[in-house]
Amino acid sequence: xxxxxxxxxxxxxxxxxxxxxxxxxxxxxxxxxxxxxxxxxxxxxxxxxxxxxxxxxxxxxxxxxxxxxxxxxxxxxxxxxxxxxxxxxxxxxxxxxxxxxxxxxxxxxxxxxxxxxxxxxxxxxxxxxxxxxxxxxxxxxxxxxxxxxxxxx
Numbered sequence: 001x002x003x004x005x006x007x008x009x010x011x012x013x014x015x016x017x018x019x020x021x022x023x024x025x026x027x028x029x030x031x032x033x034x035x036x037x038x039x040x041x042x043x044x045x046x047x048x049x050x051x052x053x054x055x056x057x058x059x060x061x062x063x064x065x066x067x068x069x070x071x072x073x074x075x076x077x078x079x080x081x082x083x084x085x086x087x088x089x090x091x092x093x094x095x096x097x098x099x100x101x102x103x104x105x106x107x108x109x110x111x112x113x114x115x116x117x118x119x120x121x122x123x124x125x126x127x128x129x130x131x132x133x134x135x136x137x138x139x140x141x142x143x144x145x146x147x148x149x150x151x152x153x
Contacts, residue, residue, distance in 0.1 A: 003080075005045065009045060012044070013038055015051045022034075023147075027083060029087075030066070030102060032062040039053045039059070054070040058146070067094065109143070110143060111141055132149045
């Protein structure tokens, strides 16, 4: 796989001016994956702003579940692969091939409450939420944090 940042540039969003996709949006059937693509493309081009490709607690959930490493994923994204090509690559390289397991994991992620997260993640969110989420908007599940902050909810 040969990097092609010119192709990446045609697909990337400048995250200093806009937001990555919602963690709820799917790619190759997985929540979080489309957001990882947006952040990785922007990172490769230095347009990620305050968004971190890696390490990222949200992305780590997806990488852990699929068995795909951040380095492997970055290498394929760097080729300029479009979303359809990335979806096929994810399907071929994920250690999880059972569709029902993917659906169950997606639903677990969609429903993940802050109180169910690790103590370290809860402590991080205790500081993060007051800084970035409008204080008149309640956070019910983990994905709400990003969708409220990025004005999708």
